[in-house]
Amino acid sequence: MAFIAHFRAGRALFFMLCAFALVIALALPAGAQNLPDERLFKALKDAQTEKDSRAIEAEIWETWISAAPTPEIESLVRGAMTKRRVADYEGALSDLDEAIELAPNYAEAWNQRAFVYYLQGRPDRSLQDLDEVLRLEPRHFGALSGKGRILMEQGRVRLGQKALRQAVSIHPFIQERFLLMDIEPEEGIEL
Numbered sequence: 001m002a003f004i005a006h007f008r009a010g011r012a013l014f015f016m017l018c019a020f021a022l023v024i025a026l027a028l029p030a031g032a033q034n035l036p037d038e039r040l041f042k043a044l045k046d047a048q049t050e051k052d053s054r055a056i057e058a059e060i061w062e063t064w065i066s067a068a069p070t071p072e073i074e075s076l077v078r079g080a081m082t083k084r085r086v087a088d089y090e091g092a093l094s095d096l097d098e099a100i101e102l103a104p105n106y107a108e109a110w111n112q113r114a115f116v117y118y119l120q121g122r123p124d125r126s127l128q129d130l131d132e133v134l135r136l137e138p139r140h141f142g143a144l145s146g147k148g149r150i151l152m153e154q155g156r157v158r159l160g161q162k163a164l165r166q167a168v169s170i171h172p173f174i175q176e177r178f179l180l181m182d183i184e185p186e187e188g189i190e191l
Helices: 002-027 038-046 050-066 071-085 089-102 107-119 123-136 141-153 157-170 175-179
Strands: none
Touching (some): 038 157, 050 107, 089 107, 107 123, 141 157, 157 175
16 A cells, blocks of 8 residues: 555656646747756856867857757758858848747847848848847857947947957857957946
8 A cells, every 4th residue: 555655646746847847848938948058158168278169169059059949940040041151141031030930039040130131231130139139048159249240340339349248258269359459448338
């Protein structure tokens, strides 16, 4: 009898834990279940060489892309990246618009669309998408560095420097680190 009672209690606990895990998974934004963990960001920040940082960076990028909530959406984003590489910006935008419509909480779709807008010479649209990326994934060093570049190109140097400094604080070997300037903050603007 005791065995059966323990078995039932164990089974009930198992189902409660499964239900709890499902509730947590559903509460997270779509794709959040696959985001890079803290260990990768710590390793990136602690990397001793640029070569080491590039390997970790690649792993983080792959995790961001594969965080799509479905294989179909990941395929749309990967397809858009291929189209972007051959300058088929309209085809890339079409795929990315569809991915964002299907998964509005998938940060990498927004990031890839921001990049296409930038390549098309549409910096304001790019900045809008970059802000959405950073709302969804505040540690997105690619979005921060892209935002910094655009702001600086627009003559908003101090704000651009602020975004670049944030990117470098996450990824010390990011390529855009060479764009950092030694400037003093203006009153009311933190760098």
